[in-house]
Amino acid sequence: MLNFKPILFVLGLVLSKLALFMYVPTFVSFFSGTPGFLDFSKAVIITHITSFILLSLGRTAHFKLNVRDMFLLTSLVWSVASIFAALPFVFINHISFTDAYFETMSGITTTGSTVLSGLDNMAPSILLWRSILQWLGGVGFIVMAVAILPMLNVGGMKLFQTESSDWSDKTSPRAKTVAKNIVTVYLVLTLLCCIGYILTGMTPFEAINHSFTTLSTGGYSTSDGSMNHFSNGAHWVAIVFMFLGGLPFLLFVSAIRKHRAKELYMDAQVRGFFFIFISTSGVIAIWLHFHNGYEALDAIRVSMFNIVSVITTTGFGLDDFTAWGALPTVIFAFVMLVGACSGSTAGGIKIFRFQVAITLLNKQIMKLIHPNGIFVHRYNQRPLNDDIISSVVAFGITFFITIIVIAGALSAMGLDPMTSISGAITAVSNVGPGMGNVIGPTGNFEPLPSAAKWILSFGMLMGRLEILTILVLFFPAFWKG
Secondary structure, X not given: OOOHHHHHHHHHHHHHHHHHHHHHHHHHHHHHOOOOHHHHHHHHHHHHHHHHHHHHXXXXXXXXXXXXXXXXXXXXXXXXXXXXXXXXXXXXXXXXXXXXXXXXHHHHOOOOOOOOOOHHXXXXXXXXXXXXXXXXXXXXXXXXXXXXXXXXXXXXHHXXXXXXXXXXXXXHHHHHHHHHHHHHHHHHHHHHHHHHHHHOOOOHHHHHHHHHHHHOOOOOOOOOOHHHHOOHHHHHHHHHHHHHHOOOHHHHHHHHHHOOOHHHHOOHHHHHHHHHHHHHHHHHHHHHHHHOOOOHHXXXXXXHHHHHHHHOOOOOOXXXXXXXXXXXXXXXXXXXXXXXXXXXXXXXXXXXXXXXXXXXXXXXXXXXXXXXXXXXXXXXXXXXXHHHHHHHHHHHHHHHHHHHHHHHHHHXXXXXXXXHHHHHHHHHOOOOOOOOOOOOOOOOOOOOOHHHHHHHHHXXXXXXXXXXXXXXXXXXXXXXX
């Protein structure tokens, strides 16, 4: 049986913390004399009251969560938090709840797709709230990827199971210490990113917002022009910290604890991520220089920025890469699916799953050459058992089926093939911008029908929670116990 009382209690705790973060833009609007104080105050009160009710209903002397509870709770936390986090958008921007929920789900899943325009003249409180949502979503996913998904064996994540993935009484203190260390690294990198942006000419408000959305690989900006609004120096700062946001944060903690920076590069994921980033950036830079007439340094900057923005699923805009030609479009479609490292803030399929697939392919080829040979799957010097391999394969199949289903649903609503396919990919991969004239890097998702926005919101949630975490809830066997 599902333990509903603990689930309600945890939801109450999450909403109580969400309400506390709402105080930040509330105070900003009050002390700056800009719009939003009363609107945020209403959202805070509603969230606090709901939190109190859930905490009261869920209070129990025997607090215990099993694996089935964790599947349901993980999905509910992101879904319910998005409902209440959407309230300020409804109250301040006077948009429909559909648009508000889409914007919030995009923010909290660090996707970066938006339905809002006129950002340059928007209330500072709502701009800051968008950035806070992405920052919270980024660190929330890191902790979930380290502590929860390995325990649930979702999509082969059991490969990264450590003592921090075990929240039993025996290892709980150690696991909580790891989580605190990850949050500390996240805070420090956010601060360094903010300082870097200020040094390149951003105002403190712009720097704070963009540091939140850069490290979380979210991509929300304070300007409709996104990063085009800022200097070339800001672009280089963004490149560095988007790349850092795509690295496994647990390795950051390990490298700091052991005082060995090479801990990062010794990881197979990091090496694979670095290789794809450098190689694709190089190809695009050469293309831009010789085919599109860019100066050499500009070609390197623009190519590296756009590649790292897409592969880390950040989604910052800098030039419309879909207008560069056929080869760049194909490359960007590829990196849009790949994603960065597991245990980072990035979305996508993740590098390690491609590496596991290559390992599996290599074994099959060797078996063809040596039919009687015995070959052991290994990844990062760790054995790959059948459970992990089958989980990775199941994830890959489900990932592409999900994209096909969503793209088909969008096409049925009358959207063109480019918008439908790229919209499905960008939602499930949590990238942000799609391709084409409507939802491309220079457009947004506001023109889409309301039904399409709900489907894409669900796609973002599935992508952020590694798909199978959501899919398991639709099987009757889950509810029968």
